[in-house]
Amino acid sequence: MELSLSPQQREFAEQVREFVGARLPRDIADKVRRDQHLDREDHMRWQRILGEQGWHAFTWPEQHGGPGWSIVQRYLFEVICAEMNCPIIQPFGPRMAGPVIYTFGTDQQKQRFLPGIRDSTVWWCQGYSEPQAGSDLASLATWAEDKGDHYLVSGQKIWTSYAHYADWMFCLVRTSKTERPQTGISFLLIDMRSPGVEVQPILMLEGTHSFNTVFLENVKVPKENLIGEQDNGWTYAKFLLEHERVDNAAIGVTKAAMRRLKEIAASEHGDDGGTLMEDPLFHRKLVEVESQLQSLEVTALRILSQVAAGEAPGPAASLLKIRGTEIAQRISELASQAVGYFALPYQPDYLHDAGSETPVGPDHAATAANNYLWRRCMSIYGGSNEIQRGIIAKRMLEM
Amino acid sequence: MDLSFSEEQNMLQESVSRLVRDHYSFQRRQQRLEDGEDLWLRFAELGWLAVPFGEDQGGIGGGAVDVGIVMEGIGRALAVEPYLPHMLASQLLARLAPEPLRDRYLSPALSGDCRLALAFIEAGGRYCPWFCATAASESSDGYQINGAKDLVPGGQSADAYLVIARSHGDTRDRQGLSLFLVEREHPGLQVRRLRTNDAAGAVQLTFENLQLDAGARLGDADQVWPELEHTLDLGAVYQAWEAVGAMAALSEVTLDYLKTRKQFGRPLGANQALQHRMVDLFIAVEEARSSALCAALAMDTDDADERRRNVSLSKIAVDRCARLVGQEAVQLHGAMGVTDELSVGHYFKRLTAIIASFGDSEWHARRIHRLDTASLSSSSQPARSQSWN
Numbered sequence: 167m168e169l170s171l172s173p174q175q176r177e178f179a180e181q182v183r184e185f186v187g188a189r190l191p192r193d194i195a196d197k198v199r200r201d202q203h204l205d206r207e208d209h210m211r212w213q214r215i216l217g218e219q220g221w222h223a224f225t226w227p228e229q230h231g232g233p234g235w236s237i238v239q240r241y242l243f244e245v246i247c248a249e250m251n252c253p254i255i256q257p258f259g260p261r262m263a264g265p266v267i268y269t270f271g272t273d274q275q276k277q278r279f280l281p282g283i284r285d286s287t288v289w290w291c292q293g294y295s296e297p298q299a300g301s302d303l304a305s306l307a308t309w310a311e312d313k314g315d316h317y318l319v320s321g322q323k324i325w326t327s328y329a330h331y332a333d334w335m336f337c338l339v340r341t342s343k344t345e346r347p348q349t350g351i352s353f354l355l356i357d358m359r360s361p362g363v364e365v366q367p368i369l370m371l372e373g374t375h376s377f378n379t380v381f382l383e384n385v386k387v388p389k390e391n392l393i394g395e396q397d398n399g400w401t402y403a404k405f406l407l408e409h410e411r412v413d414n415a416a417i418g419v420t421k422a423a424m425r426r427l428k429e430i431a432a433s434e435h436g437d438d439g440g441t442l443m444e445d446p447l448f449h450r451k452l453v454e455v456e457s458q459l460q461s462l463e464v465t466a467l468r469i470l471s472q473v474a475a476g477e478a479p480g481p482a483a484s485l486l487k488i489r490g491t492e493i494a495q496r497i498s499e500l501a502s503q504a505v506g507y508f509a510l511p512y513q514p515d516y517l518h519d520a521g522s523e524t525p526v527g528p529d530h531a532a533t534a535a536n537n538y539l540w541r542r543c544m545s546i547y548g549g550s551n552e553i554q555r556g557i558i559a560k561r562m563l564e565m
Numbered sequence: 566m567d568l569s570f571s572e573e574q575n576m577l578q579e580s581v582s583r584l585v586r587d588h589y590s591f592q593r594r595q596q597r598l599e600d601g602e603d604l605w606l607r608f609a610e611l612g613w614l615a616v617p618f619g620e621d622q623g624g625i626g627g628g629a630v631d632v633g634i635v636m637e638g639i640g641r642a643l644a645v646e647p648y649l650p651h652m653l654a655s656q657l658l659a660r661l662a663p664e665p666l667r668d669r670y671l672s673p674a675l676s677g678d679c680r681l682a683l684a685f686i687e688a689g690g691r692y693c694p695w696f697c698a699t700a701a702s703e704s705s706d707g708y709q710i711n712g713a714k715d716l717v718p719g720g721q722s723a724d725a726y727l728v729i730a731r732s733h734g735d736t737r738d739r740q741g742l743s744l745f746l747v748e749r750e751h752p753g754l755q756v757r758r759l760r761t762n763d764a765a766g767a768v769q770l771t772f773e774n775l776q777l778d779a780g781a782r783l784g785d786a787d788q789v790w791p792e793l794e795h796t797l798d799l800g801a802v803y804q805a806w807e808a809v810g811a812m813a814a815l816s817e818v819t820l821d822y823l824k825t826r827k828q829f830g831r832p833l834g835a836n837q838a839l840q841h842r843m844v845d846l847f848i849a850v851e852e853a854r855s856s857a858l859c860a861a862l863a864m865d866t867d868d869a870d871e872r873r874r875n876v877s878l879s880k881i882a883v884d885r886c887a888r889l890v891g892q893e894a895v896q897l898h899g900a901m902g903v904t905d906e907l908s909v910g911h912y913f914k915r916l917t918a919i920i921a922s923f924g925d926s927e928w929h930a931r932r933i934h935r936l937d938t939a940s941l942s943s944s945s946q947p948a949r950s951q952s953w954n
């Protein structure tokens with residue numbers, strides 16, 4: 167057993183640091199460091215740079231054009247990227263659509279779709295949830311009528327993150343009505359420019375537009391865009407959900423947020439003079455979450471070494487999702503508390519790095535409060551934390 | 566002992582409930598925000614602006630509980646009318662203003678014709694309530710003010726501000742604070758409008774060589790801290806009642822959602838795991854209600870330490886409940902809870918702002934700590950206890 171890195175791993179880490187140091191655009195890093203919102207172009211610019219290096223699809227095996235990194239290398243890559251203020255790689259292509267396509271797709275589908283994901287020239291979105299199918303995803307009702315060489319798809323998807331940026335959507339649809347709702351579902355790839363696709367924004371409580379509702383009305387989808395077998399889509403969807411949960415622990419990003427919280431505490435004034443960091447009551451709260459984060463990181467590494475040994479993450483992924491999101495939420499809450507009254511103002515110009523007005527209060531205040539409000543969604547998406555607890559109770563504890 | 570409302574209080578509560586019911590559906594609230602309208606004059610007509618003032622001043626002689634009854638309605642309604650800042654400022658005005666100033670501003674404040682706000686927050690002091698870098702230097706015929714009040718909640722529509730400024734001492738002294746009335750249009754005053762997460766809005770005030778004559782001062786020079794402290798306690802109490810109204814409404818909305826939203830072929834509320842969480846919300850609302858009441862009653866005592874202790878205990882309790890109810894209500898609504906479309910997110914944002922105002926739990930814990938440790942040594946040094954707060 168060994169928690170420290172081997173010389174090869176250290177060399178790898180050095181290589182990642184060097185690359186990021188040389189290629190990460192300054193303006194993007196500044197935005198990430200300040201917790202400002204990124205637009206589509208910011209993400210794509212960085213992801214294309216990674217793509218050129220062959221690192222955008224960093225979890226992929228070599229046979230599909232990925233770097234073929236070990237679990238530890240991937241982990242190091244994520245932690246270092248976050249530490250150096252890289253934007254989060256949008257998961258919808260490389261972490262979601264990609265693995266499903268290379269695992270269950272045809273050769274033709276692989277040739278057609280994988281390069282755009284690797285190079286980050288195509289933005290994907292995830293069309294799973296529907297108004298009546300949230301936690302109970304299998305009750306989805308979007309209907310795909312079999313028309314011989316194509317399907318006609320009609321229905322409504324909701325909460326579709328970045329559908330307004332997306333070129334393609336991977337989508338769960340119903341292709342037959344069966345006793346068990348899970349069995350009649352198919353996995354389709356839909357071109358967002360198809361006639362009949364309409365994207366409507368849904369504003370989030372803290373003022374951002376990230377998710378949408380997507381109306382599908384008689385959208386013609388060629389049969390060649392069906393992944394795997396018709397009616398077998400649930401299997402592929404579940405495969406993907408488990409991947410998503412491990413990702414949702416987001417250790418690298420959370421460690422960076424912890425560091426940032428400490429910077430904020432060190433620069434904020436305490437009530438009685440000195441810095442907030444010197445306030446024992448606030449510091450106690452900070453340490454509480456830091457200790458949870460330490461434990462989460464090692465838990466993640468334990469699960470990752472199981473995965474490296476060839477075991478599936480299984481329900482343990484739910485544990486990472488629950489704690490990972492709770493800790494990230496708590497950190498953002500403390501950052502918001504740290505700024506005191508300056509958590510009140512809403513300063514969208516600063517959040518979006520638009521306009522020239524300087525924010526009222528310290529710079530980090532404008533983003534800290536907004537971030538806290540935004541992060542409430544982390545325990546809801548990717549399978550809510552209640553659903554994850556249900557999975558652990560049922561599948562691990564057999565209750 | 567009797568903890569039930571009086572006849573008058575029941576009537577006030579009825580009038581508050583009626584206005585909230587008839588005019589503050591979430592949709593109408595949102596519409597008014599968009600149109601930039603408010604119901605301030607209705608507040609005035611209903612006598613709400615006059616609640617805590619003596620009859621000789623044109624008021625109805627109510628106390629903190631009575632203002633609390635209005636505040637609870639404001640919380641439930643998610644009303645953004647700046648009732649709380651206006652009441653704090655006008656109560657200070659009534660108590661401290663020299664006669665000409667009071668004659669000029671008080672009755673318009675009670676009739677809704679003049680809106681006031683209290684400017685006491687500066688960047689750099691966090692929750693230290695006596696932190697003040699804004700300087701009031703004596704000049705030949707009055708004062709010259711320089712500095713900034715970086716956040717004045719509810720200050721967007723104010724016609725005049727009551728401004729805390731330092732006439733003596735260092736930024737962190739309790740002594741040396743004075744209070745001034747500054748009209749919005751006064752030369753040398755810059756007013757920057759700020760949006761806030763809770764949509765109530767605020768302003769930042771900047772003073773540049775702003776000249777005031779001596780008559781613009783309220784209360785004694787350098788000595789305004791005890792009055793300010795009392796006023797900030799009052800703010801915490803009023804706000805606690807607002808939080809109770811918001812929490813009660815939010816937990817009702819959540820209960821309703823759990824009963825109607827179906828997943829897996831049954832209502833969400835059929836899951837025992839969620840039932841228990843809903844029960845915790847219910848308990849939190851009752852706890853907060855009791856704490857708010859206790860703090861309001863404590864505003865009537867002459868024992869300042871007793872008041873401090875009760876207000877601080879209440880702030881800590883209400884914050885804890887508000888955090889739980891706000892976060893859980895969002896969570897139990899799933900993705901709907903993080904949208905701008907339902908009232909849920911807006912209640913959550915208002916509760917979050919309340920938690921962040923008038924001192925956080927740590928500030929209040931420290932104040933109680935000072936009281937507890939002072940009473941430890943008070944037997945040997947009784948004279949010192951006065952200076953501890």
Ligand SMILES: Cc1cc2nc3c(=O)[nH]c(=O)nc-3n(C[C@H](O)[C@H](O)[C@H](O)COP(=O)(O)OP(=O)(O)OC[C@H]3O[C@@H](n4cnc5c(N)ncnc54)[C@H](O)[C@@H]3O)c2cc1C
Nearest residue numbers: 292294295300301325326327543547550552896897899900
């Ligand atoms: C920011 C954000 C981004 C998203 N992006 C996408 C996306 O890109 N694509 C996509 O398809 N979907 C997306 N989603 C949707 C997400 O997957 C759903 O919100 C989630 O599955 C929960 O469904 P729901 O919102 O309908 O809540 P509901 O299922 O209605 O649940 C409401 C509450 O009840 C709880 N609950 C439900 N059932 C049970 C039970 N049996 N036991 C205990 N508790 C229960 C839930 O945990 C939740 O707290 C996104 C959501 C968010 C918030």
